[in-house]
Amino acid sequence: MAVLNDEQIMLRDMAREWTQNESPVTEWRKVRSGGDERAFDPAAYQTMAEMGWTGVIVPEEHGGSDFGWMSAGLVIEELGKTLTASPIVSSTLAASAIMLAGNDEQKAKWLPKLASGEAIGTLAIDDNPRHDGKVDGTKASGGKLTGTKPFVHEAHGADIFITASDDGLYIVEKGEGVSLSTRKLADSRSHAAVTFTDAPGDRLANGPDDLLDQLLDRARVLTACEMLGMAQAVFDTTLDYLKQRVQFNQVLATFQALQHRMADLFGDIAMMRSAVEGGLQALDAGFGIPRAACVAKVTANDTMHKVSREGLQLHGGIGMTDEYDVGFYLKRARTLEADWGSSAMLRNRFAEIGKY
Amino acid sequence: MASLAEPESRTSDDDFRQEVQNFLAKNFPPELKGKSNALSSVEGPTEESPAERAWREAMGAKGWGTPTWPAEYGGGGLSRKQAAILNEEMAKVGAHNPIGGMGVMMFGPTLLEYGSEEQKHEHIPPICRGEIRWCQGYSEPNAGSDLANLQTMAEDKGDHYLVNGQKTWTSGGQWADKCFCLVRTDRSDKHRGISFLLIDMDSEGVDVRPIRMISGVSPFCETFFTDVKVPKKNLVGEEGEGWTIGKRLLQHERTNLSGGGAMASLMGASLADIARHYVETTEEGEIADRVLRDRIADFEIRWNAFLLTARRAGEEAKASGGVSEISSVLKKLGTKLGQERAELAIEIMGFQGLGWEGDGFSEKELQGTRGWLFGKATTIYGGSTEVQNNIIAKRVLGMLDHQ
Numbered sequence: 229m230a231v232l233n234d235e236q237i238m239l240r241d242m243a244r245e246w247t248q249n250e251s252p253v254t255e256w257r258k259v260r261s262g263g264d265e266r267a268f269d270p271a272a273y274q275t276m277a278e279m280g281w282t283g284v285i286v287p288e289e290h291g292g293s294d295f296g297w298m299s300a301g302l303v304i305e306e307l308g309k310t311l312t313a314s315p316i317v318s319s320t321l322a323a324s325a326i327m328l329a330g331n332d333e334q335k336a337k338w339l340p341k342l343a344s345g346e347a348i349g350t351l352a353i354d355d356n357p358r359h360d361g362k363v364d365g366t367k368a369s370g371g372k373l374t375g376t377k378p379f380v381h382e383a384h385g386a387d388i389f390i391t392a393s394d395d396g397l398y399i400v401e402k403g404e405g406v407s408l409s410t411r412k413l414a415d416s417r418s419h420a421a422v423t424f425t426d427a428p429g430d431r432l433a434n435g436p437d438d439l440l441d442q443l444l445d446r447a448r449v450l451t452a453c454e455m456l457g458m459a460q461a462v463f464d465t466t467l468d469y470l471k472q473r474v475q476f477n478q479v480l481a482t483f484q485a486l487q488h489r490m491a492d493l494f495g496d497i498a499m500m501r502s503a504v505e506g507g508l509q510a511l512d513a514g515f516g517i518p519r520a521a522c523v524a525k526v527t528a529n530d531t532m533h534k535v536s537r538e539g540l541q542l543h544g545g546i547g548m549t550d551e552y553d554v555g556f557y558l559k560r561a562r563t564l565e566a567d568w569g570s571s572a573m574l575r576n577r578f579a580e581i582g583k584y
Numbered sequence: 585m586a587s588l589a590e591p592e593s594r595t596s597d598d599d600f601r602q603e604v605q606n607f608l609a610k611n612f613p614p615e616l617k618g619k620s621n622a623l624s625s626v627e628g629p630t631e632e633s634p635a636e637r638a639w640r641e642a643m644g645a646k647g648w649g650t651p652t653w654p655a656e657y658g659g660g661g662l663s664r665k666q667a668a669i670l671n672e673e674m675a676k677v678g679a680h681n682p683i684g685g686m687g688v689m690m691f692g693p694t695l696l697e698y699g700s701e702e703q704k705h706e707h708i709p710p711i712c713r714g715e716i717r718w719c720q721g722y723s724e725p726n727a728g729s730d731l732a733n734l735q736t737m738a739e740d741k742g743d744h745y746l747v748n749g750q751k752t753w754t755s756g757g758q759w760a761d762k763c764f765c766l767v768r769t770d771r772s773d774k775h776r777g778i779s780f781l782l783i784d785m786d787s788e789g790v791d792v793r794p795i796r797m798i799s800g801v802s803p804f805c806e807t808f809f810t811d812v813k814v815p816k817k818n819l820v821g822e823e824g825e826g827w828t829i830g831k832r833l834l835q836h837e838r839t840n841l842s843g844g845g846a847m848a849s850l851m852g853a854s855l856a857d858i859a860r861h862y863v864e865t866t867e868e869g870e871i872a873d874r875v876l877r878d879r880i881a882d883f884e885i886r887w888n889a890f891l892l893t894a895r896r897a898g899e900e901a902k903a904s905g906g907v908s909e910i911s912s913v914l915k916k917l918g919t920k921l922g923q924e925r926a927e928l929a930i931e932i933m934g935f936q937g938l939g940w941e942g943d944g945f946s947e948k949e950l951q952g953t954r955g956w957l958f959g960k961a962t963t964i965y966g967g968s969t970e971v972q973n974n975i976i977a978k979r980v981l982g983m984l985d986h987q
Contacts, residue, residue: 230896231903467981482985487977494976495913502892523888575881582884584856584870584877 230505243306251312253553266385267418268313277345290339297511301453308457315348315382322349325390329435352377352389368395372426383420398429414559445521447568449507452528456504462539496531503527522578529571536561604673611642617678640682644713649683658709687711687718694833721751721765738767747812757792757805778826782818799957838915855880916972919962926956
């Protein structure tokens with residue numbers, strides 16, 4: 229854990245207490261069986277907003293707390309631990325896109341609403357099922373967008389889509405020219421193919437040349453925060469299980485073959501935490517972001533992947549049952565691993581940045 | 585990111601910085617800029633130039649080679665903050681710390697914690713002045729990972745101990761003045777029969793034989809003790825406390841062995857730079873073999889994550905005033921990555937990376953070969969990776985042996 233200031237410690241403790249008491253994995257089970265396509269509990273999201281979590285990176289003049297990325301990451305990590313389903317990551321990223329490239333009017337119109345939870349935003353970037361950082365299918369012409377984004381997260385609850393086109397990023401409101409087709413993924417969260425047909429868009433024109441890359445780097449780091457919480461939770465749950473389960477008249481935790489595997493995972497998660505915090509620190513410092521984001525997401529991808537598989541294996545047969553939570557983490561993990569860059573894609577990006 | 589504010593006044597920090605700058609201007613010989621030759625127990629002695637001697641003596645007189653050790657025993661008596669300022673200012677002018685070796689890294693901190701006043705006054709000041717080399721007498725032929733199985737016997741002869749036995753992997757034993765040693769004073773209790781004893785290497789009955797390693801060098805020795813008389817004042821702590829004291833010392837050893845900064849300096853050029861030199865590149869100067877390029881990126885990313893972890897461990901320790909939980913994983917992570925890097929470098933260089941001696945190889949290439957082989961020791965010494973895993977599982981994760 230990075231060394232935190234007082235307000236960060238308070239924020240993290242508040243998030244930890246709320247998720248553990250009010251939003252344990254049983255709440256996620258309720259959402260999953262509830263049948264709401266949005267796949268989150270709007271009342272819970274409102275509570276999160278009231279606690280200020282939806283506006284952590286938003287400037288105070290636009291209704292946020294301006295606590296920065298490290299603070300946002302602390303909250304997201306805690307939410308990840310209990311698989312709390314909400315559009316907070318997507319909406320925070322939508323806000324960051326507007327902060328990066330919006331004009332005064334766009335900021336004044338959307339940031340207060342995103343910060344207060346009154347509106348929900350999400351990213352509609354990829355034109356393909358596999359993220360490659362390229363936008364080659366969605367066209368913008370005369371302020372109207374046309375194209376299909378095959379997998380948009382939190383699409384069902386979103387009021388605005390930050391949409392990538394051949395003419396940069398646009399804010400597209402739900403409604404006219406926007407249609408959703410649900411895509412059910414293994415993680416049971418909200419995903420949809422979003423088709424824009426001459427949908428009116430409001431261009432984010434005030435950004436840097438590499439706006440899309442900058443936004444994606446933010447997405448990579450924040451997604452890695454959710455994965456960090458999940459990996460920690462799988463590890464903790466697995467360790468508890470090994471200390472209880474008895475076979476051959478011995479608690480499993482006494483077997484050296486299992487002890488060394490857990491020691492390995494402990495080291496891997498230590499590096500994962502450092503890499504993720506390094507990404508957040510780079511965002512707050514505004515320095516070395518592309519590299520730090522690659523390190524954060526690749527390390528998170530690889531560690532989450534290993535931890536989710538090991539966690540299930542170490543639980544044995546019971547880990548295969550829907551009654552146990554460990555399978556939820558495995559299924560959610562693969563969605564997040566694919567988000568904004570697989571390890572292979574991001575290693576290539578890292579090599580390009582370093583001019584290998 | 586913001587950290588907890590330090591209460592110390594800025595004025596006194598500024599004053600101290602000025603004092604350091606004045607000291608360096610007066611005492612640091614400019615011709616030593618960028619050089620390093622800290623008294624090392626592993627590399628063996630090199631002839632000390634007049635400038636090196638003057639610099640060592642100046643730093644030793646101030647106690648600034650061991651900046652946070654108490655001034656009454658010859659240390660600098662500085663706060664952590666002041667030590668950091670000293671480091672910064674030394675780095676600015678390219679000055680190295682001429683005081684080092686096992687006495688500084690391991691033995692000194694342990695003696696400060698467990699030694700008697702008399703022992704501290706006798707042994708700490710020469711370490712602070714960089715005058716005495718210490719070596720470690722721990723491992724034996726049948727006591728490696730199972731260190732507590734050690735059999736070197738120290739028999740109570742009234743006013744002295746009579747020591748008989750064999751130590752091995754004594755780092756720098758052939759160059760050391762003194763040895764801090766784990767010996768057996770009681771055969772009836774495996775752990776509580778161990779004591780911590782200080783032995784002069786020039787005592788009668790001490791025989792040191794260097795061991796030739798796969799890398800061709802001999803940084804380790806076998807040390808034989810035959811009827812060696814050791815005065816009783818050289819016992820640290822009580823009889824039977826050796827295991828406790830010895831383990832504490834190993835914590836200092838691990839902290840030092842894992843130090844990301846030190847390892848990073850050994851690493852030199854980046855793997856990508858090495859690859860661009862040895863393998864085909866595209867017109868744009870990229871590594872043409874995309875698979876190799878990917879593997880280099882994979883390594884560099886993991887190395888980055890490790891460096892961030894080493895930094896985090898330091899920050900956490902500083903903030904909490906104790907040892908960070910993750911320090912337990914640094915040794916095993918850092919040593920494994922160091923080995924992976926050496927292997928990948930050889931793969932990049934092909935046969936040119938396996939040169940043993942002679943013409944046709946650069947000095948760097950030859951050093952690379954020796955470093956690759958010597959590096960295999962890093963996951964074995966200082967508590968092997970397997971022992972580290974046991975420690976993490978039991979102490980940190982609470983996975984017990986019997987329940």
